[in-house]
Amino acid sequence: MPIAVEHFSRAYGAFTAVDDLSITVGPGEIVGLIGPNGAGKTTTLRALAGILLPTSGRIVVDGHDLATDGIAAKRRLAFMPDEPHLFEYLTVSEHLRLIARLYAVPDFEQRAKALLEELELVGKEQSLPGELSRGMRQKVVIACGLVRDASTLLFDEPLTGLDPLGIRKMRQTIVARGRAGAAILVSSHLLHLVEEICTRVVIMDRGKKVADGTVVELAATAEAAAGSNLEQIFLKVTGRE
Amino acid sequence: MLSASLYITSCSAKNRLRARLRRLREPRYLIGAIAGIAYFYFAIFAPRGRRAAARPGRNAPDFGAAFQMTGTSLGGLFVMLAAALPWVLPSKSKLLQFSDAEKDFLFAAPVTRRALLAHRILRSQIGSLIASLFIGLFAAPLSGPGRLRLAAGFWLILATSNIYFAAVQLTRARLQSSVGAVRAVAWVPIGLLAAGLVVVGSSVARQLMQPAAGAADVFVRLSRVTSAGLPKIVLSPFVAVIRPPFSTAAGFFPALVSAVAVLILVTAWMLMSDAMFDEVAGQGGGPVSEDQRKTKVLPARVAKVGWTLPLHGRPELALMWKGSMETMRGISAKSLRYLAPALFGVGGAAFGILQANRLRGPAAAVSIIAGIVAVAAVVFGPQIARSDLRTDFEHLDLLKTWPLRAADVIRGEMLWPAILVSSILWMAVLVAAVFSAAAAPGMPFFSRVSFALTAAIAGPALIAAQYAVHATFTIFFPAWVQIGSQRTRGIDAMGQRLIMLLAIVVSLALFALPGALGGGVVWLIFRNLVGNVVFVPAAIVFAAIVLVEVLAVTELLGPAYERIDVTSVERAE
Numbered sequence: 182m183p184i185a186v187e188h189f190s191r192a193y194g195a196f197t198a199v200d201d202l203s204i205t206v207g208p209g210e211i212v213g214l215i216g217p218n219g220a221g222k223t224t225t226l227r228a229l230a231g232i233l234l235p236t237s238g239r240i241v242v243d244g245h246d247l248a249t250d251g252i253a254a255k256r257r258l259a260f261m262p263d264e265p266h267l268f269e270y271l272t273v274s275e276h277l278r279l280i281a282r283l284y285a286v287p288d289f290e291q292r293a294k295a296l297l298e299e300l301e302l303v304g305k306e307q308s309l310p311g312e313l314s315r316g317m318r319q320k321v322v323i324a325c326g327l328v329r330d331a332s333t334l335l336f337d338e339p340l341t342g343l344d345p346l347g348i349r350k351m352r353q354t355i356v357a358r359g360r361a362g363a364a365i366l367v368s369s370h371l372l373h374l375v376e377e378i379c380t381r382v383v384i385m386d387r388g389k390k391v392a393d394g395t396v397v398e399l400a401a402t403a404e405a406a407a408g409s410n411l412e413q414i415f416l417k418v419t420g421r422e
Numbered sequence: 423m424l425s426a427s428l429y430i431t432s433c434s435a436k437n438r439l440r441a442r443l444r445r446l447r448e449p450r451y452l453i454g455a456i457a458g459i460a461y462f463y464f465a466i467f468a469p470r471g472r473r474a475a476a477r478p479g480r481n482a483p484d485f486g487a488a489f490q491m492t493g494t495s496l497g498g499l500f501v502m503l504a505a506a507l508p509w510v511l512p513s514k515s516k517l518l519q520f521s522d523a524e525k526d527f528l529f530a531a532p533v534t535r536r537a538l539l540a541h542r543i544l545r546s547q548i549g550s551l552i553a554s555l556f557i558g559l560f561a562a563p564l565s566g567p568g569r570l571r572l573a574a575g576f577w578l579i580l581a582t583s584n585i586y587f588a589a590v591q592l593t594r595a596r597l598q599s600s601v602g603a604v605r606a607v608a609w610v611p612i613g614l615l616a617a618g619l620v621v622v623g624s625s626v627a628r629q630l631m632q633p634a635a636g637a638a639d640v641f642v643r644l645s646r647v648t649s650a651g652l653p654k655i656v657l658s659p660f661v662a663v664i665r666p667p668f669s670t671a672a673g674f675f676p677a678l679v680s681a682v683a684v685l686i687l688v689t690a691w692m693l694m695s696d697a698m699f700d701e702v703a704g705q706g707g708g709p710v711s712e713d714q715r716k717t718k719v720l721p722a723r724v725a726k727v728g729w730t731l732p733l734h735g736r737p738e739l740a741l742m743w744k745g746s747m748e749t750m751r752g753i754s755a756k757s758l759r760y761l762a763p764a765l766f767g768v769g770g771a772a773f774g775i776l777q778a779n780r781l782r783g784p785a786a787a788v789s790i791i792a793g794i795v796a797v798a799a800v801v802f803g804p805q806i807a808r809s810d811l812r813t814d815f816e817h818l819d820l821l822k823t824w825p826l827r828a829a830d831v832i833r834g835e836m837l838w839p840a841i842l843v844s845s846i847l848w849m850a851v852l853v854a855a856v857f858s859a860a861a862a863p864g865m866p867f868f869s870r871v872s873f874a875l876t877a878a879i880a881g882p883a884l885i886a887a888q889y890a891v892h893a894t895f896t897i898f899f900p901a902w903v904q905i906g907s908q909r910t911r912g913i914d915a916m917g918q919r920l921i922m923l924l925a926i927v928v929s930l931a932l933f934a935l936p937g938a939l940g941g942g943v944v945w946l947i948f949r950n951l952v953g954n955v956v957f958v959p960a961a962i963v964f965a966a967i968v969l970v971e972v973l974a975v976t977e978l979l980g981p982a983y984e985r986i987d988v989t990s991v992e993r994a995e
Binding site: 193194231232234252262270271275278279281283285289 | 743744
């Protein structure tokens with residue numbers, strides 16, 4: 182299983198942000214992680230990316246335990262955060278090159294060229310982050326994540342800052358990577374996006390998983406009216422209807 | 423706006439204090455706090471014996487009196503030169519660097535730009551007041567009122583200089599205005615300062631051109647010329663700024679009134695210079711427009727570096743490449759402003775050494791200066807060149823996602839600054855060696871070459887050892903790490919700096935000890951055979967042992983790096 186989170190908990194002092202969470206994401210699956218603010222989505226993604234250490238529980242990526250075999254696990258991961266943090270004095274192409282070196286990307290030049298075209302970054306290769314708009318910087322972060330052949334992709338609000346065309350392309354990119362066999366976990370508040378591209382949805386609330394399944398399964402579990410969309414299901418499941 | 427500003431300032435201070443107190447629940451930070459408090463306790467209360475001895479003159483320390491007699495006019499000259507510096511070497515005023523939150527909330531609020539400037543002045547006073555109070559507390563021989571006077575005087579100096587530098591930046595921006603009248607007004611303070619510099623400079627130059635009996639003679643003549651006639655009048659506002667902290671009880675209030683008058687004048691000038699506020703505030707970083715982004719960087723510099731990262735190789739070298747890019751692209755003409763005080767210090771020290779050793783001639787001066795630079799590179803280099811883990815903590819989230827061994831990351835982060843500082847050391851040693859015949863005429867050629875090689879070999883090992891110490895502290899005390907230009911504060915952070923200073927000395931000694939023992943053995947065995955040349959193989963042994971220790975430390979730090987909690991790094995507003 183590309184992503185296996187087992188009884189994961191994370192506390193910040195006395196506050197427990199995520200409590201006993203267990204989820205899995207299989208190859209080719211696109212799982213949406215949704216929940217109200219403070220539900221623990223970003224904490225979960227950051228722990229999956231190896232940024233935060235679990236307080237308890239286990240995170241396994243492609244069979245590699247993140248705690249004991251972190252390097253092998255991280256080699257298979259690509260995390261695209263919602264805030265684009267880039268190195269101020271590295272150009273766009275240098276960012277990609279650095280990532281290629283660190284992740285030992287074999288056919289970097291072709292991949293980089295294709296990605297720059299796909300993300301409409303052609304002509305910006307020699308630009309420093311300070312010269313780019315927020316959306317452009319977000320695209321650079323995404324390019325850094327996609328330039329390597331990661332089997333597991335983690336997106337935290339992937340559409341933040343993108344223009345309408347960028348949003349459409351991003352949707353297509355996520356779906357294409359899923360079809361190619363990648364395990365994808367997408368955290369987003371854009372429920373229509375989640376409903377459109379995700380094969381399964383996990384709903385979190387106050388640090389706990391409150392629902393897990395396809396939209397149809399969630400509707401049945403929540404006893405929502407026939408034809409309910411994800412937004413209606415979400416509100417019902419989280420008790421905010 | 424004033425009440426809102428006070429509200430922001432007080433709430434932020436209160437909550438920051440709370441967060442720091444919460445941090446003390448962790449034993450490592452508590453130890454730092456205890457060390458800080460203990461230091462202040464001993465600095466303020468402990469030296470009773472010494473203070474008792476100083477009791478007869480406690481309200482009027484000799485230094486203050488001496489300074490009042492001769493030093494204030496020279497101090498005024500120094501302040502005037504410092505005031506001229508930001509016109510020649512522009513820098514960004516911290517007072518005008520609005521936080522992102524301030525930009526988002528206050529720039530959009532229905533308040534004038536002038537009110538925003540007043541807000542920043544108010545907010546900056548917390549830092550100035552705390553710094554001044556610490557200065558007052560440190561002045562152990564002084565009585566309570568004496569300390570208060572000192573603190574008040576230094577607060578005035580800090581407040582005036584902060585506001586002055588902001589006013590200079592705003593006035594410089596006015597020079598770029600498309601409106602002629604706005605530009606014309608900007609030339610007024612420049613004209614006044616230039617005229618003052620001409621008046622004082624010509625008088626000082628006349629004195630300096632006459633032959634002097636020595637440094638003391640130069641000092642006396644400069645004091646005399648700056649404390650009489652037109653130069654005295656020109657320097658009076660600059661002297662007024664620095665007079666209060668050094669005043670006696672009787673002279674304090676008149677000095678305070680003059681200093682406050684200068685502060686009011688500078689504040690009024692700053693507040694009236696708000697015509698180009700948006701341009702200046704935008705340059706501080708944050709939500710800048712597309713046009714401003716384009717002017718923020720110079721794309722031509724991107725192409726000049728010309729060092730492409732190979733796609734294969736050790737990760738340390740990739741991180742070293744990243745560090746070099748950041749340094750090469752981060753250095754600009756503006757960075758040279760840091761050179762001025764450094765050159766002043768090095769020049770002064772070199773002058774002292776030349777005088778003490780009765781050395782003459784440019785070759786001796788160059789050799790001495792290069793020697794001082796070499797020593798400074800080893801001692802201060804790792805404190806100044808911070809493009810290691812300390813700076814990259816800003817990107818800790820990203821670093822932690824990379825599939826790299828922690829030890830490789832730590833070594834990679836150290837590698838570039840260590841090489842950079844070592845290169846400066848090597849260049850300085852080379853220059854010192856080339857001209858060493860003039861600086862050490864009695865020393866044989868082979869001895870001079872041996873000492874130069876010894877410095878060139880042993881120095882980088884000591885530099886690497888210091889970076890290892892800094893990495894250790896960064897990893898074990900992430901909340902104390904200064905991210906970018908952000909400065910960590912709090913009593914525990916103060917304790918940390920003291921511990922850090924002590925730790926650098928102790929750890930350097932510990933690092934050096936095995937190497938020194940190894941080198942010492944070589945020296946003992948071969949000194950009678952090869953003379954001073956023995957220092958070279960001794961340095962090789964020393965450096966090899968120290969570098970092995972550094973490697974071992976980076977490996978040992980690995981598990982601790984893996985356990986760093988990114989939430990413990992203190993973020994700026």
